[in-house]
Amino acid sequence: MWNQRYAEDDYIYGTEPNSFLAEHSNFLINPILSLAEGEGRNAVFLASLGFSVYGVDGSDVGLAKAQQLAQAKGVKIQTEVADLSLFEPPANTYGSVISISAHLPSTIRNRLYPLVEQCLKPNGIILLEAYSENQMTRNTGGPKDLDMLISCAKVEREFPNYEPILLQELNREVCEGKYHTGMASVVQFIGRKKS
């Protein structure tokens, strides 16, 4: 499904970074693991700020476009095609993990998020934005599957060992390519791993 979506020449989520990420990149610590990086807009932005970014995604077509974007912008990013239901990040490696619109079923999240915690160094940062459960009634983006949408309560339950720097649900105008456009309900989270 994702390879099909990414097959067109255009960058379907645009080439500009997610705005929540861009506004809060000052919280991030090097190096950065990006979950479900897609076509590279976020990794390329972070690389342009001087971060080392490792982007993982299940779509080889998406990550090929990510590398093209990096080349066009004159930065280097590392990418790996991997299914997040199997992905095993190395322990105690990353200063930050970002997860932007990485909507995964709870079966995958329940395996992956403890590994995310392990792969972060002490005091490492998680930065996440995803459509909330309240997005179900809107047609401005995100999966039509309650299990894959999130809430502040889910974040608190699924990331128990972090001090929240910011955790909120809000409605905001999203303008990030043709599939993510319009007023949307999102959950935003920045947490610091407890040491």
Ligand SMILES: C[S@@+](CC[C@H](N)C(=O)[O-])C[C@H]1O[C@@H](n2cnc3c(N)ncnc32)[C@H](O)[C@@H]1O
């Ligand atoms: C909505 S896109 C977001 C892409 C990117 N984070 C962005 O903000 O532009 C969701 C991404 O999740 C990836 N994805 C979904 N399920 C996955 C899985 N099980 N393993 C790896 N990647 C997955 C898709 O390939 C797709 O690139």
